[in-house]
Amino acid sequence: MVLTRRVAIAALVTTTLVAVMQAPAGTQGATGTLRGRFALPAATGHDHRPALIEPRVAPRPRQTRVGVVYLEVAPSEAFEQPVAARQRMDQRNETFVPHVLAIRTGTTVDFPNSDRIYHNVFSLSPTRKFDLGRYAVGRSKAVRFDRPGVVRVFCDIHSHMSAFILVFSHRYFAVTQPDGTFQLPPVPTGTYMLAGWYEGEVRANRQVVVRSGETTVADLPVP
Amino acid sequence: MSRLLRLAAWAAMAAAAPCAAQEASPPRGNWFQEHVRLAGEASASMSTTEASAEGWFNYSDYENSTVRSLRLSLVGEVTFSERVALITEVRTLQFERPEAYALYVRIRPWVSQALDIHVGRIPPTFGSFPRRLYVADNPLIGMPLAFQYLTSNRADAVPASADELVSMRARGWRSDFSIGNPTEGPGLPIANALRWDSGLQVRWQRDPVTVYGAVTQGTIGDPRLSDDNGGPQLSARVVVAPHPIIALGASVADGPYLARGLAAQLPGPGGLRSHRQQAVGGDVELSRDRWLVRGEVVWNRWNQPAFDGASVRDLDALGSMLEMKYRLWPGLYAAGRVERLGFSDVATTLGPRAWDAPVTRLEVGGGWAVRRQLLLKAVWQRNRREGGRVRASDLGAVQVVTWF
Incomplete structure (x- = not known):
């Protein structure tokens, strides 16, 4: 009997927690869909120095560039649940995969080395400075990101390796598809400023109005 | 008005569509963006002495101090095809007249094979340190003695006797001998890391081995843009990296080093x-976690003409160095190098x-x-020499390096 009561309480607590975490911020239930297309700028030039002495042995796969679309000012709950998620940024063929990772504060990112050579992942960004040292294939090190902001990630050994981690204090963001299309998680009704980020810069923003139960299409052209 | 907005929106969408598609397939017509890579580096060093x-x-043989210099460089790589690229x-x-330190064509005959042929003013084959081209690749400011x-010793002037030779001990910055070029001038380093040789180099890689072979105009101590003695230098290098933690290298080089102007005055029939x-030469690189350790040894012999007995005098030199770097904090490191050059x-x-x-030299810094x-370096350097007017020198130096 005691066991049954405990199970019931545990189930209730779990259900409540899940409901709170799943519910949109602000006015629960009054949400709308926000989707659109971020016209990704043309790819800029190579972001690494020429191979003056050692040629690249194998051409690295051309990574698809994507953007990140997010609400600049987002509604937040009085008691926002901290996330304890884990994400992964791999190192393959002397490339960070994915090139852009968008996460929430509190997320821990694993940096496994899937190459046959050493890598040394580090960042000098004020949002999160870290240096994981050199480690070989099969090993992984992790970093937890507790502050919102942009973190530029590099490899100390291979100057051509770079990536971005965007850390948000809310959940209203999305990494675009390669063609620029995006859809944010259900957004509470209201008026917001939508921003489009690409390769280190906010390239576009616009005001959007989200109405309850409606789908708002908000394209982000480059100014 | 609404028609105008619709037209503008349509135009925006029409303009956006090809932009978004550019990532999947490279933009046509933008040849420069796809095939040209440029980088620049600027460094300024200043020492206390x-x-x-x-x-x-x-x-250095450029007649300036490597710890008191301003260096600007522009590096370019033009990829004409999968097989051919131009690097400079x-x-x-x-701020003296710009010079092409590197200018060569890289040819990859078989795209699937890591076999490259370099022709022109090519990368150094001998040794490990000269391959650290960018200033930021050197954790300290000074360069290894070797x-x-x-x-x-000079390529265009030789002493008439061993006594004259030793009278020039510690005078490498301005050496002066009685046979050959009468003008005072800098002597030769064992291997010149500041100048590239001209010729042909072949590079082949198959993990964990990389092999280099080269035929060049000059020698490792006197790389040249054009030939000055009718004899090529042959050099080779093998690097084995059995595990990511370690890389072992071995190098050899052999070539005539004297200048043509001395030909008529040489003793003997050779x-x-x-x-x-x-x-x-032999070198090793060990790295793990926050540590990076490098060691390099170079044994060198110059067959100098002798006029007081045998026709050839062997001048041997042995350079050795051990270098360490430890990353203390993101962006901050400490480094040190200890080395000796003996004769x-x-x-x-x-x-x-x-x-x-x-x-002997000890250099520590960070x-x-x-x-x-944007990298800032600061070092303290201790030099000791067993001869010459100045036998000891302790100095501090700072350097700022930036690149794009």
């Missing part, structure tokens, strides 16, 4: 080609003496990456 006061320990580095020191320190620079004895009227004054592309 002038080159003359510090005993020319850090002097144009550099100026102290790749920078000027010995008294001529210019019998007076060679021969070198053997063999020659028979003089006063007995056997080292043909040049042995040098670097701080203020930003990803």
